[in-house]
Amino acid sequence: MIRVEDLTHSYGDTRVLDGVSTTIADGEFVLVVGANGSGKTTLVRQCNGLVEPDSGTVTVDGTPVHEDLVRARTRVGMVFQHPRDQLVAATVGADVAFGPENLGLDRDTVDARVADALDAVGMAGREDERVDELSGGEEARVAIAGALAMEPAHLILDEPLAGLDATGRDAVRSRLAALHADGASVVVVTHDLHEWFDTADRVVALADGCIVADGPPDSVRDALADVAVDVPP
Ligand SMILES: Nc1ncnc2c1ncn2[C@@H]1O[C@H](COP(=O)(O)OP(=O)(O)OP(=O)(O)O)[C@@H](O)[C@H]1O
Numbered sequence: 548m549i550r551v552e553d554l555t556h557s558y559g560d561t562r563v564l565d566g567v568s569t570t571i572a573d574g575e576f577v578l579v580v581g582a583n584g585s586g587k588t589t590l591v592r593q594c595n596g597l598v599e600p601d602s603g604t605v606t607v608d609g610t611p612v613h614e615d616l617v618r619a620r621t622r623v624g625m626v627f628q629h630p631r632d633q634l635v636a637a638t639v640g641a642d643v644a645f646g647p648e649n650l651g652l653d654r655d656t657v658d659a660r661v662a663d664a665l666d667a668v669g670m671a672g673r674e675d676e677r678v679d680e681l682s683g684g685e686e687a688r689v690a691i692a693g694a695l696a697m698e699p700a701h702l703i704l705d706e707p708l709a710g711l712d713a714t715g716r717d718a719v720r721s722r723l724a725a726l727h728a729d730g731a732s733v734v735v736v737t738h739d740l741h742e743w744f745d746t747a748d749r750v751v752a753l754a755d756g757c758i759v760a761d762g763p764p765d766s767v768r769d770a771l772a773d774v775a776v777d778v779p780p
Contacts, residue, residue, distance in 0.1 A: 579736045664692035
């Protein structure tokens with residue numbers, strides 16, 4: 548479980564999160580929505596310690612994130628909004644293997660996870676390709692594969708479908724639905740509620756750093772419309 552309690556964060560004098568509290572239960576599929584600049588990325592980055600709060604706490608499975616960053620980052624997989632930022636190796640295979648290798652897994656297990664994760668994002672067999680020769684959409688797929696290969700208990704993805712073609716979007720959506728069915732919690736930051744509305748258990752909407760709606764998709768339709776989030780019919 549990821550528990551966010553009374554979280555406040557400022558950049559300089561500008562407060563971007565203001566008393567945010569919510570809980571991601573084990574096995575839940577949660578969407579985080581809101582206008583540009585409403586604080587979504589700042590919120591989710593606190594969940595694996597990339598941003599430290601001014602006040603408030605985030606606990607992952609009972610331990611405050613900043614008490615044990617390694618544990619938090621092992622339990623919470625993260626796919627960033629700009630995937631190029633998280634590619635670390637020269638080749639696709641080495642990049643996806645980086646996380647599982649750091650978990651200390653044996654070579655066969657790492658290789659199997661890499662193959663499976665690349666298959667899940669529609670890039671099976673492309674281990675030897677150079678990362679710096681990938682298209683933007685391929686970079687995004689590799690970043691997602693890297694997070695999948697960690698098999699985290701909780702997976703947070705910031706705009707994971709950005710830049711993906713229809714085939715890639717379908718592959719990623721169905722893999723995340725399968726992960727959810729297997730009991731992982733999945734958090735997706737998105738501007739495109741249509742892509743996820745039927746999959747999600749809950750929607751959390753932010754406006755100006757505060758939660759303005761938090762509930763099952765159908766129960767928050769009116770609140771979402773009030774903050775100009777486009778809701779599927
Ligand atoms: N590193 C930073 N330094 C200063 N200000 C920042 C930084 N990161 C974000 N901000 C500001 O904080 C506010 C919230 O940004 P954040 O990225 O959390 O919003 P968001 O809801 O994810 O936006 P978007 O939908 O555009 O991705 C914005 O006004 C942004 O300009």
